[in-house]
Amino acid sequence: MDTGTVPAATFLPAVGFPSALPSYGAAERDLPLRHITTPCSLSEVPGLLAGRKVVLSQVSAVNVHPRVEAVPRQRQQLGTTVRAYVALCKPRIVELLLITAVPTLFLAYRGLPSPLVTLVVVIGGALAAGSANALNCYIDRDIDEIMRRTSSRPLVKHTVTPRSALIFGLALAVTSVALFAVTTNLLAAGLTFAAIVYYVLIYTILLKRHTSQSTLWGGVCGAAPVLIAWASATGTLSWPAVLLFLVVFFWQPPHFWALAIKYREDYRRAGIPMLPVVASVRRVLAESVVHSWLMVAASLAVWHWTGPVYGVAAVALGAAFLYEVHRLYRASRRQAGSEDKLVTMRLFHLSLVYLTLLFTAVAVGALMR
Numbered sequence: 001m002d003t004g005t006v007p008a009a010t011f012l013p014a015v016g017f018p019s020a021l022p023s024y025g026a027a028e029r030d031l032p033l034r035h036i037t038t039p040c041s042l043s044e045v046p047g048l049l050a051g052r053k054v055v056l057s058q059v060s061a062v063n064v065h066p067r068v069e070a071v072p073r074q075r076q077q078l079g080t081t082v083r084a085y086v087a088l089c090k091p092r093i094v095e096l097l098l099i100t101a102v103p104t105l106f107l108a109y110r111g112l113p114s115p116l117v118t119l120v121v122v123i124g125g126a127l128a129a130g131s132a133n134a135l136n137c138y139i140d141r142d143i144d145e146i147m148r149r150t151s152s153r154p155l156v157k158h159t160v161t162p163r164s165a166l167i168f169g170l171a172l173a174v175t176s177v178a179l180f181a182v183t184t185n186l187l188a189a190g191l192t193f194a195a196i197v198y199y200v201l202i203y204t205i206l207l208k209r210h211t212s213q214s215t216l217w218g219g220v221c222g223a224a225p226v227l228i229a230w231a232s233a234t235g236t237l238s239w240p241a242v243l244l245f246l247v248v249f250f251w252q253p254p255h256f257w258a259l260a261i262k263y264r265e266d267y268r269r270a271g272i273p274m275l276p277v278v279a280s281v282r283r284v285l286a287e288s289v290v291h292s293w294l295m296v297a298a299s300l301a302v303w304h305w306t307g308p309v310y311g312v313a314a315v316a317l318g319a320a321f322l323y324e325v326h327r328l329y330r331a332s333r334r335q336a337g338s339e340d341k342l343v344t345m346r347l348f349h350l351s352l353v354y355l356t357l358l359f360t361a362v363a364v365g366a367l368m369r
Helices: 070-088 091-109 115-139 162-183 186-207 214-234 239-262 264-270 281-301 308-334 345-368
Strands: 002-005 032-037 041-044 053-056 059-063
Touching: 070 115, 070 162, 091 115, 091 214, 091 239, 091 345, 115 162, 115 186, 115 214, 162 186, 186 214, 214 239, 239 264, 239 281, 239 345, 281 308, 308 345
Parallel strands: none
Antiparallel strands: 002 032, 032 059, 041 053
16 A cells, blocks of 8 residues: 555556546646556466466556644634624724723823723723624624625624524623723713613614704714713713713714715615714715814813913814814815815824824823823
């Protein structure tokens, strides 16, 4: 017995009797073979001298497929499943929420926050936001199939079943609320529960499909991490927390409308009455200007509790934000009739930088006071 590679044609070792094996493709020819030689036999061969016999042997080649390891495939499937469940949580949104929650702890403690409370806010906040987002994906799976922007989500790709997504979202919700209740206080746990319920029932089911102002009022749950973080640290709510809440609340319409203008055809196909779908771009930018001024006003009001470093940052960042949103609004007035060609993603990206740097300044200001 020996091993080799399948040749294109094989001659059996019998004089005058060539025998070709079936034709194989390149991949099949490279498969290892096991050659088995059958017992020999003596046979008369026509044409040879009388009485002469030859020894015939028949060789058969049998493909021996290499043993497939199940472990790598299982690991690959596990990795795909884990990534799908992470995608349900919309990690970029979770990260954005934590950017506002953690610096709020610095202000609440007027310096370095408790490591335990910080850990709870990060983990509990991520679980709560992930829960709300997973349940949002479960409810909006019919819309996500229509929109190109959301066509790669797990429920659309069927990498997660709707039932599994629902159970996953509810499990995260229960875990996050319980975590805050056990490790911090009932106020923080109650605010966490209220934020999840608001996002799922009020925003996703009631507002999103029925009103053009869903982005504005949906901002309540988007700004909730500020209140949850403050309550986790102090057990109460106070004016600095309320003002930071208002900063995030008024920040969300210009931030998200800048994105929705780009994808308004997606929302139109899905039947979602976002403001950029039902109103002109000029109207959307006009409302963005109003909310931007309210956002900057709320950010400057926090100055009293955060010191001069934060104050300088709030003024500079606010000026940059207002300049960009006013620039877009003026452009929409000049381009009447062709305002749909306006590129608003610069405002979208600037808004992310604004929020990140402003809340970093909150933490730095709290440390320096």
